[in-house]
Amino acid sequence: xxxxxxxxAYLDEQTKRMIRRAILKAIAIPGYQVPFxxxxxxxxxxxxxxxxxxxAAILGPQDVLKVIDQGSDDTTNAISIRKFFAKTxxxxxxxxxxxxxxxxxxxxxxxxxxxxxxxxxxQVPIPEPLRFxxxxxxxxxxxxxxxxxxxxxxxxxxxxxxxxxxxxxxxYPVKVNARYVMDPSPTPKFDNPKMDNCPALQLFGAGxxxxxxxxxxxxxxxxxxxEDHPFEPYRFxxxxxxxxxxxxxxxxxxxxxxxxxxxxxxxxxxxEGRQAAGHHGSLSAAPYKEKAGSHG
Amino acid sequence: xxxxxxxxxxxxxLVAKSLSKSYGRIAACRDVSFxxxxxxxxxIVGESGSGKSTLLQMLSGQLTPxxxxxxxxxxxGITRDLATLGEAERRFLYRTDWGYVHxxxxxxxxxxxxxxxxxxxxxxxxxxNHYGRIRDTASDxxxxxxxxxxxxxxxxxxxxxxxxxxxxxxxxxxxxPRLVFMDEPTGGLDxxxxxxxxxxxxSLVAELHLAVIIVTHDLAVxxxxxxxxxxxxxxxxxxxxxxxxxxxxxxEPYTQLLVSSILPP
Numbered sequence: 001x002x003x004x005x006x007x008x009a010y011l012d013e014q015t016k017r018m019i020r021r022a023i024l025k026a027i028a029i030p031g032y033q034v035p036f037x038x039x040x041x042x043x044x045x046x047x048x049x050x051x052x053x054x055x056a057a058i059l060g061p062q063d064v065l066k067v068i069d070q071g072s073d074d075t076t077n078a079i080s081i082r083k084f085f086a087k088t089x090x091x092x093x094x095x096x097x098x099x100x101x102x103x104x105x106x107x108x109x110x111x112x113x114x115x116x117x118x119x120x121x122x123q124v125p126i127p128e129p130l131r132f133x134x135x136x137x138x139x140x141x142x143x144x145x146x147x148x149x150x151x152x153x154x155x156x157x158x159x160x161x162x163x164x165x166x167x168x169x170x171x172y173p174v175k176v177n178a179r180y181v182m183d184p185s186p187t188p189k190f191d192n193p194k195m196d197n198c199p200a201l202q203l204f205g206a207g208x209x210x211x212x213x214x215x216x217x218x219x220x221x222x223x224x225x226x227e228d229h230p231f232e233p234y235r236f237x238x239x240x241x242x243x244x245x246x247x248x249x250x251x252x253x254x255x256x257x258x259x260x261x262x263x264x265x266x267x268x269x270x271x272e273g274r275q276a277a278g279h280h281g282s283l284s285a286a287p288y289k290e291k292a293g294s295h296g
Numbered sequence: 297x298x299x300x301x302x303x304x305x306x307x308x309x310l311v312a313k314s315l316s317k318s319y320g321r322i323a324a325c326r327d328v329s330f331x332x333x334x335x336x337x338x339x340i341v342g343e344s345g346s347g348k349s350t351l352l353q354m355l356s357g358q359l360t361p362x363x364x365x366x367x368x369x370x371x372x373g374i375t376r377d378l379a380t381l382g383e384a385e386r387r388f389l390y391r392t393d394w395g396y397v398h399x400x401x402x403x404x405x406x407x408x409x410x411x412x413x414x415x416x417x418x419x420x421x422x423x424x425n426h427y428g429r430i431r432d433t434a435s436d437x438x439x440x441x442x443x444x445x446x447x448x449x450x451x452x453x454x455x456x457x458x459x460x461x462x463x464x465x466x467x468x469x470x471x472x473p474r475l476v477f478m479d480e481p482t483g484g485l486d487x488x489x490x491x492x493x494x495x496x497x498x499s500l501v502a503e504l505h506l507a508v509i510i511v512t513h514d515l516a517v518x519x520x521x522x523x524x525x526x527x528x529x530x531x532x533x534x535x536x537x538x539x540x541x542x543x544x545x546x547x548e549p550y551t552q553l554l555v556s557s558i559l560p561p
Contacts, residue, residue: 146384150421157413226427
């Protein structure tokens with residue numbers, strides 16, 4: 001505790017106990033949204049208040065924390081949350097996925113496979129998968145209770161009717177442990193298969209909506225689909241321009257105003273690791289200005 | 297009542313026993329009893345405030361009666377009191393063996409999703425998981441209710457009033473229910489559209505051997521569709537009988553008034 005003005009990890013111990021009880025209940029009922037008394041945090045809603053509270057409740061002095069935002073360790077959101085815990089909890093931080101024990105994430109699951117001693121904490125804006133299909137919260141709760149999920153397929157049906165395929169690209173609904181339908185937070189559907197049978201514990205915190213839910217380790221997570229339109233993860237058909245990875249999730253970056261663009265791994269740690277191991281993409285050695293003339 | 301040894305076709309589908317509902321000192325519905333048999337169309341007529349809608353809501357399990365009970369013969373042949381059904385069972389009944397056609401189609405439809413998905417929703421709710429088959433069944437039903445297949449991907453908010461009402465009927469009938477509740481299904485439609493809708497409902501009822509409880513204030517609708525009529529006034533059933541008998545030879549002064557207030561064509 002190097003910051004005496006705060007309790008360890010900012011929240012007071014009673015609050016942490018309350019959040020831990022919600023987490024335990026969430027783990028006991030995989031995919032079920034447990035209400036909890038979400039606190040105000042020193043950041044705006046939408047910046048990960050739910051994830052931060054979950055992290056604060058589970059963090060111990062020996063933990064090593066990694067925070068990513070859209071796969072990246074170096075965006076504003078990731079840096080400020082990492083600094084927040086470095087200051088209020090004094091825990092070690094890292095950007096390396098395999099070294100971390102707690103990983104707080106916004107919108108991605110790391111490319112490096114997770115292991116048993118890790119907890120992945122998701123920041124969730126809207127925990128209710130049925131939200132835009134059924135406006136009444138009383139009704140959606142009842143639908144969860146009775147496992148009435150026909151409406152979820154109505155959404156997928158609409159996608160196929162309109163676009164010819166399931167066009168939902170992120171927040172793709174999953175069924176957890178053959179019971180609850182869950183919103184995996186706005187991760188790309190590319191990441192959905194990583195949630196299935198994952199050795200790490202996955203916790204989801206929604207601060208504004210005051211809900212916590214969880215996927216215990218080695219739990220079956222199935223993406224919803226139709227028999228004749230099976231679930232397919234989506235990825236840009238290109239190698240990473242920096243590390244030449246063929247199987248990672250890519251960000252599309254516009255490089256000029258003449259249609260130039262490049263595709264790079266969204267997971268910066270994974271990309272840097274591959275570059276350090278000697279993998280080079282088409283643009284990795286390019287000096288900043290001189291060779292930027294690739295039009296793709 | 298639950299005499300299982302009787303022949304199946306003479307056992308009633310739905311039985312109401314001295315149903316009543318009061319709101320404080322106001323009795324909206326008093327001591328209503330009747331039996332409905334499979335394939336039978338029963339019209340409940342009466343003026344506004346006579347308790348028709350309250351009765352329909354109690355029969356369809358949406359409103360808890362203050363007294364009396366409603367029992368229904370389930371698909372497995374066992375007659376059960378609706379009040380003893382669990383919520384899951386009641387909702388399952390609601391989206392499989394029952395249909396409910398609202399006066400305002402916006403209440404019975406999802407106005408923002410396509411017609412195909414509106415019809416397919418009940419199928420997906422009972423576990424259909426094959427897009428092609430859901431779509432084929434939906435287009436089949438749209439044809440049966442005379443909606444152009446080309447409109448299958450349009451949302452009902454782009455439909456006319458008559459089309460919405462026909463879509464609502466298709467959405468309800470897709471799981472082949474045995475009992476359909478209709479609350480003023482032709483209200484707010486112009487006369488020619490009404491005639492077409494009634495024609496459609498009449499042929500579907502005959503074809504599918506549906507039992508229907510229809511609430512209406514329009515005696516012409518009752519005459520066209522129903523086999524039996526119940527006339528309500530002040531929360532009570534004042535007259536009941538075969539449709540032609542009640543409408544052509546009304547006994548109660550109030551029924552006589554109702555029948556005589558139809559303008560001659």
